[in-house]
Amino acid sequence: MDARPQSDSAAQADTTSVRGTRTPRGSESIPSPCGTEGRPLLTVEDVAESCGLSMKAIYRAIERGDLRAAKLCSRLRVRPEDVEAWIERNTLDRSTMPVVVETRPAGFAAATGLRALIDNPARTLG
Numbered sequence: 022m023d024a025r026p027q028s029d030s031a032a033q034a035d036t037t038s039v040r041g042t043r044t045p046r047g048s049e050s051i052p053s054p055c056g057t058e059g060r061p062l063l064t065v066e067d068v069a070e071s072c073g074l075s076m077k078a079i080y081r082a083i084e085r086g087d088l089r090a091a092k093l094c095s096r097l098r099v100r101p102e103d104v105e106a107w108i109e110r111n112t113l114d115r116s117t118m119p120v121v122v123e124t125r126p127a128g129f130a131a132a133t134g135l136r137a138l139i140d141n142p143a144r145t146l147g
Contacts, residue, residue, distance in 0.1 A: 060101045062099065063098065063101060064096075082107070083097065083099075087110075087111075088104070088107045089103040
C-alpha cells in the first residue's frame with residue numbers, strides 16, 4: 022500500500038466540472054446560496070400570505086425600508102429571518118398599547134341615530 026497523500030488529479034476526480042465550476046459529488050452537500058440554514062428566500066406573495074397582509078402592504082413596507090429585501094434578476098426576495106425581525110420590531114408592548122375608553126355605555130342608541138328616527142318619525146335632523 023502507498024501511504025502518499027492524494028495528488029491533485031485524484032482530488033479532482035471527486036468533483037465534476039459544470040461550466041468551469043467545481044461541485045461536490047455523492048453525498049456531499051452544497052450550502053444553499055439563496056436562503057440561510059436551508060430555508061429558501063420568500064417572494065412578496067409568500068410574505069403577504071404568511072402575514073395575512075396584501076402584497077401592496079408588503080411592497081410599501083419594503084419601499085419605506087421597514088422590511089429588508091433583495092432584488093435578484095428584477096424580482097424581490099425576502100429572507101425569512103428579515104420577516105421575523107420585521108415582526109419583532111413592530112410587536113407592541115402591552116404598556117404601549119392604546120387604552121380604549123367607551124364614551125357611551127353599551128346598549129344606548131345615539132340621540133340622532135336610526136333608532137331615534139324610527140321611534141319618533143316627527144323628529145328631524147338639523
